[in-house]
Amino acid sequence: MKPATLLLTPAAGISPAEVDAWEDRIELLSQRHFLDGIANWQSVNIVPLMLIGILGLYQPDWRLTAALIALNGLCLAAMFAITRYLQRADNPPSKQRLWQFYNGLAFLSGGLWAGLMFPVAATLGKDINSTFVCVIIIVSVAVTSMVIATRWRGFVHFLAGVMLCLVPQTIAYIDLIGPIPLIATIALGPALWGLAAAVYRQDRSLIRVQLEKDHLAQELSRALEKAEFLANRDSLTGLYNRRAFETVASTLRSAPDSAPICLVLIDLDHFKSINDRYGHATGDSVLQSAARVIVESMRPNDILGRGDGAVARWGGEEFLLMLPNCALPLAVQIAERLRVRLGELTDPAWSADLVVSGSFGVACWAPEAALHQCISDADQAMYRAKQAGRNRVEVCQAGDRAATPHKPDRQRRLNRADAQD
Template sequence: MTAPAEFGAHATPVNSDEIDPGKIQRILLRRVLSAGISAQVPMLFGAALMGFAVNGLGTEKLMWTLIAVQFVLQSITAMVSANLRRKLDANQPDRFLFRIFVGLEALSGAVWGLMMLPVAKALGNGLGPLFVCITLIVTITIVALMPAAVRILSIAAVTGFFATLFPQTLYFYDILGPLPMVATLVLPPTLFWMTDVHSKQVRAALVNELQNERLALFLEESLQHAQYLARHDSLTGLLNRRAFQAKLVELRQERPEAAISIILIDLDHFKSINDKFGHEAGDAVLVSTADIINSVTRPDDFSARCDEATARWGGEEFIIALAGCRIEAAASVSERLRARIAAQADPHWPDGLGVTGSFGVAIWDHQDDLAAGIAKADKAMYRAKISGRNQVELALP
């Protein structure tokens, strides 16, 4: 018997290149989608202000039409986003739906670019057109940065914006001059650079977060493993001497009046097994004996699981505590164990390897201390030894 698998401390700290890129992408996309339409409210509010800013230019109808189209696009995008998020939560990513989402981002960017059309001729004439121009630059910057964690969304929005804005600067070049053209050409690469930097920062933060989570899990499992090893014998998986004594004290506190049967087992001629067959064979015998003890002693014999009421007492000695068990019943358990130990065989063992055990059974009365109860079982086990070994002896009254 060895330590349970759950105490194997399987989690290990990881480097960024050990984290599944697909997992990072899914987490980032889920976080972008979680923003929903609420994140678009400030931009739509800005669009409404642009609608009022064009009053008196004669292009109010066009501007409000574009604002309405943008609102419809954002509503459709929100619905697609919610559906895509549900599929991600159900571990059913939908590539086609994601492409639609990317396409909607591009269309939205294109509509933002078209909102320059109502004021293109009037730039430089009053604050309204200037307000629209500045608002559009700020808006597309925000639109590009918000989903920058999933950079394809930012690229789609900026590309859509440039696709409709650039033809306007060409068409109105005679009116606008070279400055808007230069600004239009500089804006996309600037936004691409900004979104790239932001995307790398977000990804680095997520990798750090995942590393911290893995490290926390590793430390927790390592602590559990260490706590297990501090209480259990590393070879057999049974409780060690100190943990067993602590368990018996706990049992006595829980059931102060109960009589607790103690069984002490010593494997016969174990030193000769080590000398003749080697310590590896001896360890195999100890592990096999521990497995037999756990299989023969029933959980309802104990106040807890058998691996918490059974210990490797030291060397080739084992000890069992049976709470609320009469000495006759403990003797019956011991006899079953004796027979099983004597009959055990393993095809991997060397020829001629066999083992028996001598048993001492005693009652730990509530009036005695623990040492006295164990001493009674030890004396009974010694009598089994001098009486010929491979037998069960009960403590004398």
């Protein structure tokens, strides 16, 4: 039975399935930590065995001591080989048979450590060498118990081997050594159990705290990414807002190559009438559907889609596309295809007589021109599309830069045209 693990309150937003996944990760990390450290400890165990072997030379039954040390060394070598193999495994918890074999070796190792007490049991309290051997054994057993405590079953097997071998010895020699060693031996089991349980809980709680910190760090990172996304996006359509679009445009313009960049400005026709006749909810739905069609038309898998542009909601019903590495004829093709797709927009929630269309203005961004100047060119072309009857694509050619109507004045004219329709 495992000791009760110190449970920490999971961070907010963690589902039961995630908690179960955490337990699996805790077990995996605990085993990884154990495997990384146990090999060194098993090597260090050679030192107390050597000391016991040296002190055993002064005992009458030194051959038994040597045999027990040799067996213990073989047992440690086998445990070392298993831990090395598990250390290289991708998923150590899945190697159940190896862990069972390791637990069996831990039981044998515990019995062999306790067995080293047998050659000196009769002379305890009478010979200083026997006392040293006893102290070395008890200290080694206690330290080993703490080291393997994080592998709880391994610890239980090790302690069982120690107690099953040590208690009968103290009972057999009670006439020679008295009852005190027997009492101490019996008390040793619960003491080691309690210490090992504390180590086990501490190991689990430290790993759990680290996982919670990692989880909170990931949540914070996601929150920052979401905040950055919201700061750069239009809340209704999810497209870039003006600030983000200008940043992207500045980045593309500063690229070392001199590939052409085109802008396409789209203004949905009669949008004020759509809001007035069908309601603002329908108007919002039209904007979202138009934005989706525009984005889909920019994807590489579309016939003329490219996948490397940027799209922004530039105003109430205006959208602005930036097409890097795109010559003007191709930009006109993309705009024309997009105009057709806008006209095909339908939705079961819309009225049957609702028709969506857009007026397009296309302009090429000259290297020496500022962004707002190119947008003004596209705006002028789009305004000509409105004047020519809407639902069409107009191009601003080089040298064709008549003064663009002031934005509020242009909007008033367009609104009046919408009202007349």
